[in-house]
Amino acid sequence: MDINKPIYLVLITGVIISSLLFASALALHIALPNMTEVVYTLALMGAAVLILTPYLRVAVALGAFLFNREYKFAILSLVVLLMMVISFISGFVFHIAP
Amino acid sequence: MAENGLETITYITGHYASRPMLEVTSQLTLLGWTFVAGFLGALMGIGGGIIIVPALTIIFGVPIKEAIAISIVTVVATSISGGSSYVEQRITNIRLAIFLETSTTIGAFIGALLVLIVSGNYLYVVFALLAFYLALSQILSVKREVKRTESNDFMNITQDRVSKYFNLRGDYFDMSINHKVEYLVKNSIIGWIVSFLAGLGSGLLGVGGGIFKVSVMNIFMNVPLKAAVATSKFMIGVTAATSAILYFVAGLLNVEYIAPAALGTMLGASVGTALMNRIRVKWLKVFFFLLMCYIGYNMLGKGLLLTLGLRLPLI
Numbered sequence: 001m002d003i004n005k006p007i008y009l010v011l012i013t014g015v016i017i018s019s020l021l022f023a024s025a026l027a028l029h030i031a032l033p034n035m036t037e038v039v040y041t042l043a044l045m046g047a048a049v050l051i052l053t054p055y056l057r058v059a060v061a062l063g064a065f066l067f068n069r070e071y072k073f074a075i076l077s078l079v080v081l082l083m084m085v086i087s088f089i090s091g092f093v094f095h096i097a098p
Numbered sequence: 099m100a101e102n103g104l105e106t107i108t109y110i111t112g113h114y115a116s117r118p119m120l121e122v123t124s125q126l127t128l129l130g131w132t133f134v135a136g137f138l139g140a141l142m143g144i145g146g147g148i149i150i151v152p153a154l155t156i157i158f159g160v161p162i163k164e165a166i167a168i169s170i171v172t173v174v175a176t177s178i179s180g181g182s183s184y185v186e187q188r189i190t191n192i193r194l195a196i197f198l199e200t201s202t203t204i205g206a207f208i209g210a211l212l213v214l215i216v217s218g219n220y221l222y223v224v225f226a227l228l229a230f231y232l233a234l235s236q237i238l239s240v241k242r243e244v245k246r247t248e249s250n251d252f253m254n255i256t257q258d259r260v261s262k263y264f265n266l267r268g269d270y271f272d273m274s275i276n277h278k279v280e281y282l283v284k285n286s287i288i289g290w291i292v293s294f295l296a297g298l299g300s301g302l303l304g305v306g307g308g309i310f311k312v313s314v315m316n317i318f319m320n321v322p323l324k325a326a327v328a329t330s331k332f333m334i335g336v337t338a339a340t341s342a343i344l345y346f347v348a349g350l351l352n353v354e355y356i357a358p359a360a361l362g363t364m365l366g367a368s369v370g371t372a373l374m375n376r377i378r379v380k381w382l383k384v385f386f387f388l389l390m391c392y393i394g395y396n397m398l399g400k401g402l403l404l405t406l407g408l409r410l411p412l413i
Contacts, residue, residue, distance in 0.1 A: 003192055004190075007185055008182055008185045008186050011179075011181055011182035012182045012186075014178050014182075015178055015179045015182055018360065019179075019360075019361060022356070022358075022361040026125065026129075026357050026358060029122065029125070029357075033122075042357075043356050043357040044351075044353055044356075046356070046360065047346060047356050048346065050174050050175055050342075051171070051342045051343050051346055052339075052343075053335070053339070054178065054339035055339060057178075058196075058336065061196060072263075072264060073193055073196055076196045076197055076199075080196060080203055080336065083200070083204055083340075084203060084336065084339070086207065087210065088343055088344065090207070091344040091347075092347075094211065094214060
């Protein structure tokens with residue numbers, strides 16, 4: 001399998017969904033300035049999709065390398081994914097969140 | 099469990115909704131600024147925080163901490179938007195990216211922990227010196243890189259053991275000269291260590307994610323500049339997302355700025371990525387030299403101010 005393909009798919013899906021959410025937040029804000037809560041929710045959902053995309057991208061790379069039996073790179077992807085999760089968890093534990 | 103999750107979401111949105119909403123004109127101005135940041139970031143393989151943070155603090159009067167949080171989200175935006183385009187154009191070296199991501203994520207994690215114990219102020223000076231060194235290397239290697247790109251000479255090296263073990267190599271089609279450029283990666287261990295330092299810097303100081311990654315690959319690892327730009331663009335999203343998620347969960351994202359800022363950078367990045375491969379390597383190198391000088395000077399200024407109390411003139 002060409003690993004460019006699944007990784008491209010993840011990235012472009014993240015781009016499309018999050019930009020649609022952001023664009024509708026902006027459009028709604030211009031059209032109906034009083035719907036603040038909905039605008040915020042849409043923008044937050046966009047941010048959530050955006051932030052989770054790189055996590056998914058590493059996970060998909062891991063899957064694609066396993067599928068290709070490129071175990072060296074599967075291990076490297078696993079290390080990256082673990083570091084991302086560990087940083088996230090320890091952010092809570094050590095209150096790194098600035 | 100589900101109810102709990104819903105409560106958290108209502109709490110977060112409620113917390114955010116209590117803020118006043120930004121005017122439409124300001125939102126469009128912000129969109130314009132971030133478009134420029136996204137565009138330049140795509141050409142250079144960097145996040146664009148050096149444009150977004152000053153724009154937010156100076157023009158919009160956003161407090162520096164909030165500006166950094168917004169800028170980190172836009173780095174994720176520019177990385178997945180620009181990154182997807184470079185992956186589609188097949189300029190990105192995904193295997194090299196994952197190899198180097200292991201050290202940047204470890205570095206960023208240790209950096210973020212070190213913030214709690216030590217001050218990173220003196221590190222500004224170290225990174226400033228590194229930036230000046232890399233700026234000089236960029237400008238001195240223009241002729242050689244142009245020649246090697248045109249004659250497809252990036253294969254004529256001996257790989258070290260680690261690069262060979264991972265079989266790190268790649269190729270891309272350079273649209274400015276209309277032929278394929280192939281390359282073998284070398285000095286993987288040095289690259290891995292410098293990426294670790296770049297990660298440490300971004301964890302400690304929140305700066306220098308992309309700039310150092312591009313230079314490391316290009317100057318030390320025998321990766322052609324355009325491939326380095328695309329690979330760096332792809333990589334920066336990983337560390338940025340790790341920080342962004344912490345800001346998000348802690349409720350520190352200023353939502354009224356997020357939509358225009360993220361949208362602007364994504365649009366700018368798509369235009370920038372469409373253009374980058376058509377620009378001659380020579381000009382990209384010159385841009386890089388100027389950018390590194392500017393960043394080096396700014397870091398030196400910050401470092402001297404924070405450690406010795408010296409104030410350099412602003413540029």
